[in-house]
Amino acid sequence: MANDEDDFHAFVVARTPALSRTAYLLTGDAHLAEDLVQTALFKAARHWRRIQGSPEAYVRRILYTQNVSWWRSRRHVREQALGAYDAPAAAADSDLRLTLEQALARLTVRQRTVLVLRYFEDLTEVQTAEVLGIGAGTVKSIARQGLGRLRTLAPELAELVEDPA
Incomplete structure (x- = not known):
């Protein structure tokens, strides 16, 4: 024990x-x-x-x-400004990190969750769908919408949100 x-x-x-x-x-x-x-x-x-x-x-x-x-x-859903947080050490460029954090904070909870699972956790669409209990097509749609919104909110992140297709 x-x-x-x-x-x-x-x-x-x-x-x-x-x-x-x-x-x-x-x-x-x-x-x-x-x-x-x-x-x-x-x-x-x-x-x-x-x-x-x-x-x-x-x-x-x-x-x-x-x-x-x-x-x-x-x-627990509420949109708030991001507070102080020790973000990943791998994100050396603090301006880029802050821009990304601010843009992610302005996404819907579903969009942010799907993008984190797909691109930060590197899960496939099928794995993401299984984790969230939704269809793979829904994951694809939410990811497309989230990436589009990121492009609009933070055009300076263009190299990070290139269309993976």
Whole structure:
């Protein structure tokens, strides 16, 4: 039992920063991102023995489905300006990062979620559809609309939102 707790603690310490970045991109709000990560980790802790072989995928799926549940219930949906957040270190160009964050914040929750899953998490349309419980055609449509809106909101991001087709 103690070994399970140690393994879970090590996972939390090692993966919370990456999970938090994804949660922030999904929600566009630092506080909601914290809530989302805490909810996902709480749910994972209850099933830790069963998921030890691939906890990362399990916890990420909880992040996505919980976020979908929140935007479906409209309970946690609210458009807000982005607060201070330690964005991914890989985004060296802070101006570009800020522009992207501001543009993502102005998308609908569904558009932002689909774009994060497709392009940040690198899921296929089919995988994204499975995670969100919608059709692959719907994912394609939402992604097209979201990319179009990004092009309008932030033309300086053109190289990032080129049409993948």
